[in-house]
Amino acid sequence: MEISYDESRDQRDGQYREKTGNTEERMKGWARLVLILIVVTFLVTPSGASDNEIGITNPTVIITGYQVTPAVLLPGDTGTVTLTIKNTAESASMKENSGVTLGGTFASTKSTDINAFIEKIHLEENGIKVLTDDFDRLGELGPGQSIPVTLVIQAPEKSGIYFPEVWIDVKGGRSTRYPITVNVNTDISTQKKPALFVSQIRPDQVAPGDNCVVAVNITNTGLTRASDIAIDLNSTIKSLVLTTAGHYYMEHLDPGEGMNFTLHLATDKNTPIGIDPVILTIVYHNPDGTIERQIETIGIPVKGKAVIAVKSFSTDPVRPVPGNAFTLIIRVENTGTDQANSVQAALESPFSGTNSTFIGSIDKNSDAPAIFYLQATMDGTIPTNLTISYNDDFGSHKITEQATITTSPGSGILPIVVMILILLIIVGGGYWYLRIRPGKWNGE
Structure with a gap:
């Protein structure tokens, strides 16, 4: 059999393959373009927002402190636990980004604090007994705000240190777990500190205008040394003035040590009646370097005096x-x-x-x-x-x-009347003798 070669068919097949290849190349080019547009779209306009992005950080609360009253419970005693709950305003916020540029950055950022809604407060007993129910749906707590919550507890019959745990659930936010310490009839050593006790000897009463003397003693009744002790005295009454120094300094006072000084004060007649205060301010340092400030009042009893x-x-x-x-x-x-x-x-x-x-x-x-x-x-x-x-x-x-x-015996009405009567008697007697006496009218 003889096979003949058709050249025109080969030409048609080549033209078809050329057209097909060009179409595939064009299809691949369009696909790459669509992919690029999709990527750019996600960069410029994030999903869920047309021209801005809103990021919400879940709100939460923290316990900034607590107090157990009394500090040491006896076995079976009832006490209270007071919690201080605060909204973490910086993390409980809504962040809004707007003005996206082509480079993928934001032209402006705005943060708005949002409230934390407290759904439940529960105290897990862990050895103690909680006498109050859980606080359900306590409500919203604004950014940076604090709220005290008090729970009633009862100590167990056995002495020891117990660690009940506070559970706080926040709507749409993170829950909080916080252990607290309850001391039941246990002697726990605390940080030793100095303690300055002020005593005074003053007069029972001072009259306005008089001077007075007050003896002051400051004793360290604490367990450690008080250092750099500065004492400042100031009268709050203008007419009650110090006539001696109003500033004193002591390098240190060890436990049991004391210092004495005498105050001389002067008053005037305008000094108010009553207990007139002289303010005594003490500033000293603890062993750890912290500063303590103590304010005492010396009362001067001013009482009025009659003259x-x-x-x-x-x-x-x-x-x-x-x-x-x-x-x-x-x-x-x-x-x-x-x-x-x-x-x-x-x-x-x-x-x-x-x-x-x-x-x-x-x-x-x-x-x-x-x-x-x-x-x-x-x-x-x-x-x-x-x-x-x-x-x-x-x-x-x-x-x-x-x-x-x-x-004055020569003065007065009675002597004058007597003299007038005597004078009248004398005049009457003379008139009678000269004019009216018997025998005169008979020619005698």
């Missing part, structure tokens, strides 16, 4: 006449800084009548009269003694004043 004196002394009439009644008026004044109470006046004199009178209370910078009703019994200058007694915050007091009362 009684005789202001005036007068009689009515001015010059009594023997045998006549008169009034003695004595004005008593209080020049002190407080009220005088139970003021009484007593008179010692040869005159008859009242010899004592009750005045009552006299306020400071005021006066009151003491009135005596007397009968003049002699003439001349008569000495009298006046005694005034009174009370104030400092106790009972007495003062004595001397005075004189002058009587």
Whole structure:
């Protein structure tokens, strides 16, 4: 059999293969282009956002501290555990990124804190007994906010150290597990520290205008040394001033050691009545270098004092006449800084009548009269003694004043009337003798 070669068919097959190869190359090129566009699309516009990206960090809370009351429980005793729960504002936030550039970076970033919703607070007993129920759906806690939560517990009958665990569940966030320590009748050594105790010896009372002295003692009643002790004294009352140094320094005080110093203070009449404070500030260092600041108050008991004196002394009439009644008026004044109470006046004199009178209370910078009703019994200058007694915050007091009362026998209405009567008798007698006597009208 003879086989013939068809050249035109080979040409057609070559043209077909050439067209097919070109089509495959074009298809591969389009596929690469589509892949590049998909990658760029994911870089420029992340999935789930059209022109920005929002990243949310789950909110959570932490326990910043706790307190067990009492610090040491006796077996079977009831106590409380107070937790301080805080929202971690920096991690519980919503972050928004916007303005994506072609290089894949963000033009601006915005962070917004979000609330943490506390769903449940539970105390896992671990040896102790919890008397309160769990706190369910406590509510939202704002960024940076803290909230105290108190649970009631009961100690077991066996002494020891127990570690109950606090479980806090946050909606959509991370749960918190936090162990606490409960001491049941166990002596645990604590950090030894110094302790400065301030004692004072001061007067029971100080009158405005008087000076006073206060002795101060500072003793270290702690277990370790207090170093670099600086003491500063400051009066809060302008009219109560220190007349000695107000600053003291001690290099150190070992346990049981003390230091003494004396304060001299001056007052004036404007110093307020009552307990006037002098502030004593102590700053010292613990053995670990931490600084302690202690504030004490020295109270100065300022009490008002009455000062009684005789202001005036007068009689009515001015010059009594023997045998006549008169009034003695004595004005008593209080020049002190407080009220005088139970003021009484007593008179010692040869005159008859009242010899004592009750005045009552006299306020400071005021006066009151003491009135005596007397009968003049002699003439001349008569000495009298006046005694005034009174009370104030400092106790009972007495003062004595001397005075004189002058009587005038030639003065007064009665002697004048007598003289007029005598004169009238003399005139009448003379008229009778010269004009009317018997026998005269008979020509004798």
